[in-house]
Amino acid sequence: xxxxxxxLRRRRRALLWTALGAAAGLAVQRLAGCASGACPMVxxxxxxxxxxxxxxxxxxxxxxxxxxxxxxxxxR
Numbered sequence: 734x735x736x737x738x739x740x741l742r743r744r745r746r747a748l749l750w751t752a753l754g755a756a757a758g759l760a761v762q763r764l765a766g767c768a769s770g771a772c773p774m775v776x777x778x779x780x781x782x783x784x785x786x787x788x789x790x791x792x793x794x795x796x797x798x799x800x801x802x803x804x805x806x807x808x809r
Contacts, residue, residue, distance in 0.1 A: 747790060747793040747794070747797075750796075751786050754786050754787070754789015754790065754792065755782050755783075755785045755786040755789065757785050758781040758782050758783075758785020762778050762781035763778075
């Protein structure tokens with residue numbers, strides 16, 4: 734029987750990328766956000782949190798390694 738912890742362990746790389754994306758989204762909002770809130774993209778902290786998390790999740794899928802694939806840069 735699989736537990737939630739087993740599922741999280743297998744997906745830890747994607748979860749890490751998602752968390753890093755969310756943190757980056759909040760950082761962008763804090764550092765480059767509009768003071769008036771008129772900018773629809775960076776004016777809202779919750780929006781940028783979700784946007785960054787989605788981008789992080791997408792990047793985790795782009796940069797994932799295939800199971801059994803040889804590592805690059807190894808001996809030839």
